[in-house]
Amino acid sequence: MLNEKIFWHETVAMPSDEHLTPLPEKVDVAIIGGGYTGLSAARTLAKRGARVAVLETNIIGWGASSRNGGMVLTGLKLPMQTIIKKYGRDLAKQLFQCSLDSIDTVEQIVKEENIDCGFARCGHLLTANKPKHYEALQEEVEFMAKEFNHNVHLIPREKQREEIGSGLYYGALVDEVSGGLNPAQYVAGLARAAEKAGASLHARARVTHLERGTNGFVVETERGKVRAEKVLVGTSGYTSRVMQQLQKKIIPIGSFIIATEKLSDDLAKELSPKNRMIFDYKHYLNYFRLWDNRMIFGGRAAFFPETSETIRQSAGILRREMIQVYPQLKDIQIEYSWGGTLDFAFDMMTHVGERNGIYYSLGYAGHGVAMATYLGKTVAEAMLNESIKEHPFAQFSFPGAPLGLYDGQPWFLPFAGLWHKILDWVE
Numbered sequence: 494m495l496n497e498k499i500f501w502h503e504t505v506a507m508p509s510d511e512h513l514t515p516l517p518e519k520v521d522v523a524i525i526g527g528g529y530t531g532l533s534a535a536r537t538l539a540k541r542g543a544r545v546a547v548l549e550t551n552i553i554g555w556g557a558s559s560r561n562g563g564m565v566l567t568g569l570k571l572p573m574q575t576i577i578k579k580y581g582r583d584l585a586k587q588l589f590q591c592s593l594d595s596i597d598t599v600e601q602i603v604k605e606e607n608i609d610c611g612f613a614r615c616g617h618l619l620t621a622n623k624p625k626h627y628e629a630l631q632e633e634v635e636f637m638a639k640e641f642n643h644n645v646h647l648i649p650r651e652k653q654r655e656e657i658g659s660g661l662y663y664g665a666l667v668d669e670v671s672g673g674l675n676p677a678q679y680v681a682g683l684a685r686a687a688e689k690a691g692a693s694l695h696a697r698a699r700v701t702h703l704e705r706g707t708n709g710f711v712v713e714t715e716r717g718k719v720r721a722e723k724v725l726v727g728t729s730g731y732t733s734r735v736m737q738q739l740q741k742k743i744i745p746i747g748s749f750i751i752a753t754e755k756l757s758d759d760l761a762k763e764l765s766p767k768n769r770m771i772f773d774y775k776h777y778l779n780y781f782r783l784w785d786n787r788m789i790f791g792g793r794a795a796f797f798p799e800t801s802e803t804i805r806q807s808a809g810i811l812r813r814e815m816i817q818v819y820p821q822l823k824d825i826q827i828e829y830s831w832g833g834t835l836d837f838a839f840d841m842m843t844h845v846g847e848r849n850g851i852y853y854s855l856g857y858a859g860h861g862v863a864m865a866t867y868l869g870k871t872v873a874e875a876m877l878n879e880s881i882k883e884h885p886f887a888q889f890s891f892p893g894a895p896l897g898l899y900d901g902q903p904w905f906l907p908f909a910g911l912w913h914k915i916l917d918w919v920e
Contacts, residue, residue: 497804500752500789500829501559501677508553508684510696516717517693520544522876523712523721525700525736527551528558529861530727530854532683533602533869535692541877545692546719548712550699554680556731557861560833562750562780562791563679564770565599565672566617567643568592570841570858574636580889582640587885589641592860595867596672602866603674606689608682610674611784617671618648618769620662626774627664634666643670657771658763659818673770673782676862683866700735705850723876726853727869729861730834738848742893743855744837749807750791751815752784752829753822761786764819779814788822790815804832835859844891845872847881854886 508527522538524531527549535545549555569576569592577585596614603612621627630647637643648656650664657665688694695716702713709722726736730745756764765771765783772780779792790811808830816823838844838856845854845868854868868886875881 497801497830499560499677499831500750500787501563501675504675504785505678505681507555507559507677507681508694508696510552513697513716514693514695516695516698516714516719517544517546519720520546520693521721522546522723522725522873523548523710523719524725524727525712526556526727526729526731527553527684527694527696528556528727528729529680529683529865530729530869530872531725532680532687532694533866534725534727534854534873535687535694535869536602536683536690537870537873538877539687539690539692543877545687546721547687547692547694548698548700548714548719549694549696550731552696553684553694554677557729557833557835558680558865559677560750560831561676561748561862562770562782562789563674563676563784563862564617564772564780564782565596565612565674565863566592566770566860567596567668567670568860569843569864570837570860572633573641574633577640584885584888586641589643591867591885592864593643593670595863596670598867598870599674599679599863600672602683602686603679606682606686608679608686610676610678610682612672612674612679613768614670614672615768615770616667616669618656618771619666619668620653620657620771620773621664621666622662622774624663629774630664630666645669656767656769657765658821661818662773667769671770673768674862675784679862700733703735703851710850724851725872725876726851726855727865729836729855729857729865732836732855736851736853739853739855742838742844742891744839745834746793746837747803747807747832748791748793748835748859749804749811749830749832750789751808751811751827752790753788754826754828756786756788756825758786760821763821764788779811779818781815781818787828788815788819788825800832804830807832835861839892839894842889843868843886844889845875845881845884845886846891852876852881856891
């Protein structure tokens with residue numbers, strides 16, 4: 494029976510809103526957004542002695558941080574070859590190193606805080622949907638070794654059953670550095686760690702107005718006001734009109750996931766012999782992995798953010814996609830279906846910085862598990878040191894829409910979805 498519930502939420506006691514913590518009158522830093530970015534930043538700041546309040550519209554960890562596929566990946570959304578061309582070799586190397594450091598940061602926090610979330614360096618598998626995709630992956634192996642001293646390796650089509658129980662693809666690339674975890678268990682553990690460090694976490698505290706005064710900011714919420722010397726925005730795809738200048742730079746895009754009933758050990762082993770994090774080469778991509786013998790299968794089945802209707806429609810699309818990859822699952826029941834909202838910048842890059850005294854970290858484009866954790870930490874450190882302009886992700890402009898034709902309401906998503914489908918057909 495299909496259940497429109499988030500499977501991950503049933504694996505852990507998520508932070509509760511049963512007993513709401515009163516808002517403090519004044520803090521050093523008010524953090525808007527209670528996901529990976531905000532909680533990682535809160536933990537870092539509180540450990541350094543700062544008074545911190547995390548303000549979340551829903552329950553702590555409610556958004557993308559507990560709804561994603563749990564993939565902890567190397568690299569960025571854009572290919573590193575593109576990033577070298579756009580930003581130069583030196584900055585590209587810094588940005589790629591940040592992606593490696595981000596995985597180390599997750600691993601370190603999990604160990605230090607004893608977070609039981611199944612983190613493992615299981616590696617990722619990038620599959621080739623067409624023969625020319627595999628040719629591009631061959632170039633990628635050479636490029637990454639030469640430019641970044643980062644070793645990845647190819648799996649030819651005739652050997653891909655060693656990695657994936659599917660004959661759909663034309664080979665694949667393996668990166669052993671990537672990892673995976675249970676995202677809800679991780680964000681719940683990160684919340685406990687932030688509180689243990691001394692941060693105060695406030696559910697049901699939607700920010701309704703933000704105003705800069707002579708001595709910092711007045712942050713108005715549905716539960717009262719907080720005065721703060723500094724503000725950090727970590728709201729990702731849920732960025733609201735309260736931060737309209739940032740909202741106009743972020744496109745909220747829906748991503749949807751289904752979870753099967755529990756599979757036999759033999760079938761699970763056949764589907765993913767090495768339990769990799771798997772995603773394909775398409776623009777309209779699919780991503781999937783096993784957790785506790787369930788196939789967790791996600792993708793951009795619809796570009797619009799999650800609603801009951803988009804979740805229902807996407808579940809059917811994803812089931813068909815899953816069976817195309819794995820015909821052996823055609824008679825397996827789908828037990829869960831849910832959606833979440835990603836944050837894409839117009840240049841598909843992650844951005845950090847400071848605007849009118851407000852700090853931000855946004856635009857993870859599906860790489861948020863590791864990168865949001867890492868940037869929450871490093872942006873917090875930069876706030877303490879007044880050094881945000883030196884951060885690698887602050888070294889390039891944060892573009893808005895061409896001709897200013899966007900006010901934060903993504904009217905163009907149907908056209909974007911069609912365009913990506915066309916690209917998958919021709920490329």
